[in-house]
Amino acid sequence: MRYLKLRVGDAALVELDANQMRSRRITLYDGPIESVLMRELGTLEATTRLYGQVWTSGPQVVIRYYEAHPPDGDQMPICAVARLSEDQLRKRPESLPGTAILDGSLAAAAVVNAFR
Secondary structure: OOOOOOOOOOEEEEEOOOOOOOOOOEEEEOEEEEEEEOOOEOOEOOOOEEEEEEEOOOOEOEEEEEEEEOOOOOOEEEEEEEEOOOOOOEOOOOOOOOEEEEOOOEEEEEEOOOOO
């Protein structure tokens, strides 16, 4: 993470799902996800793709990012999570098992030192 000039707690805005950008309501599924940085994060420029995993079994969505792919660079490991305050990653009640319906497509990708 030091190579990317990232510290624990650094964060940037992301579109959660590259296939549902700028949507007022999105549906996420358990499994892999591709998100898009909307702002710089350390040396990672906007439009960098973040790859990770989604879990929908609890009341809120959990997204962990393992890999970043800058537009003109090689893929590299990263340790970050999607975060949004005020319960905004909370699933809507009509979400079916294995899915999460959210009221927006944006969150913050926050750098962490480990997944908990």
